[in-house]
Amino acid sequence: MTDEKFKSGSNLEKVLLAGHFAVTGELGPPQGADPEEILHKARLLEGIVDAVNITDNQTAVVRMSSIGSGVLAMRAGLEPTVQMTCRDRNRLAMQADFLGAYALGIRNLLCLTGDHQSFGNHPTAKNVHDLDSVQLIRMVKDMRDKHIFQCGDEIKAGSPRFFIGAAINPFADPFEFRPYRLAKKIAAGVDFIQTQLIYDIPRFREFMKKVVDMGLHKKVYILAGVGPLKSSGMARYMRDKVPGMIVQDEYVDRMVAALKGIPKEEKKARRAALRKKGIEICIEQIQEIREIEGVAGIHIMAVEWEAAVRPIVEGAGLLPRPTVT
C-alpha cells in the first residue's frame, strides 16, 4: 500500500525527511455544506504550502468535518493535514474516522486536545475527552506500527499509516513543564509538531534552547507557528484576551504605527497599510525563527486571510516549494 521507507508517504513527510524547510498552512472549513469556500481557499494555497491543516470544529464552533473538508481540499490539489480533537469523539469514533480518512487518501493527522466547548456555539454540549492528546498520538502510532486497535485487537483489513502531528504551546504555563510535555508526545510517537502562534520570539528561543539541550529536535520535526496580524486591535486582543498566548508590545506598537499619517476617513488606505505591515512583520518573523536551532519548518496560520500566505511565503524566499518523490 505504501512505500516502506516512509511512515506514511505523505508529501509533508517526504519534504521534511529530505531536509527541506517545510511550509504548512491552515484552512478553516465553512459553517455549512457548500464546498465552494474550500475550493476557493484551496486555490489561494495551491503550490505554496507542503500541506494544509484542516481544522476540526475550531474554537468549538460547528463546521464541515475536517475529514470531509480535507478530501475536498485534496481534490483541489492540496495535501491535507486533518486535525482531530479529543473534545468531540471517543476512542471508537476516532478510530473509525481514521480508517475512513485513510481509505479516502488522507495521510497527515494532527492530534489535539481541543478548545473547550464553552468558547464555541454549543456551550451546553457534553465534552468527551475519553483520551487526551498524548494517548491519541499513541493510539494512532499503534494503529500504524503495531497494526492494532487501541483495545489490542489486530487490524486485519489494512492499517491506517498516518504521518502523526501534534501541537505544543511554548507560551502556556507551567513554562518549565512544556519541554517535558513535548518529550511525552515524542515518547508517544509523534512525528511532527506545530507550535502555537509565536509573537514572543525571545521566549520561543528560550523554549527551543531547552528542547535542543534535551535533544528533542532530533526526534521530531518542529514547525514554528506564525500568522500575519490584521490590525493593532487583533494584536491587542490576542495579547490580553486569548488564554495561552503571549504577544510582545512591539507588535501592537508597530501595527499602530502603520497607520501614521493616513487620515481616519481613508478606510481603504488604512486597511491596505495594516495588511502590508502584517505581512511584512510575518516575513521578518519567519526569517528570524528560521535561524533558531531545531526549527524544521514554518506553520502559517492565516485563517480567513488565506490570500496573505502567498506573499508571505514568497517574501520569505520559500518559493517554489520542493517536489520530492
Place this chain on the structure above:
Amino acid sequence: MIVGEQKPLAEIRELLGDAKKVLVVGCGTCVTVCFAGGEKEVGILSSALRMMSKLDGHPMEVDEITVQRQCEWEYIDPLGERLEEYDAILSLGCGIGVQAMNERFPDYLTLPGLNTTFMGLPEEQGVWEERCQACGDCILGLTAGICPIARCSKQLLNGPCGGSQNGVCEVDPEIPCAWQLIYDRAVKLGRLDQLLEIQPPKNWSTSRDGGPRKITREDLMLAEIE
C-alpha cells in the same frame, strides 16, 4: 461530602402545584453541613412557602421534619406512617435522599427541593468546591494528590493543555489550572518523574459503565438462616 444547592423558590412552588398540605423533609448529614437542606433550611423554606402560597391565594399548610440521614432506610422508615396526610412531599436531601424516599414509599411521589451539585469540600466559609467525581479508579497517587478528573476542565491525564496561563484555566480565570497545581506540588514533593510517565487511556468502565454502579460485600451481608 455531597454538596447541594436549593432550587429557586419559584421552581419549588411550581413543582408543588396545587398541593394544600406539604411535608418538607430535611437531612441531617451532608446537606446540613453545606447549609442547603438541614433543619434550619427546612424551616426557612417552609416559612417562605407558607407566605408565598398565602400571597398567591392558595394557602398551603407546610409541616417540617428533618431526619438524621435520608439515604438510609432505618432513618426514614418512621416517616412512613405520616405520609398519608400530605398532598406533596418535598425533600431537601440530595438526589440520593430523594430517591431513597421514593423507593421506600412507592405510593407517594417525593419531589426534589435541591440540586445536588457535587462532592467537594468547603474551601472557606461559604465557598464549596468539587474534589471528586467518583470515577471509581483513583489516580491521586499519580498526580501529586490533586485530581485532574474533577479539577481539569478536559480531564487530561498527561499534563496541561495549551490553555493554561498564569495558573488559571482557559475556561475561566476563576478556575485554577489543575495541572499547574499538580506540577507545582510534584516539584515540591520531588515527584516530577511521575508526571513524565505516559498515562495510558483511562478505564472509564468504573466511572460510567451503564446502569448504576454497585458494590457487594459478602463479608458484611447478613447470613441467611435456614
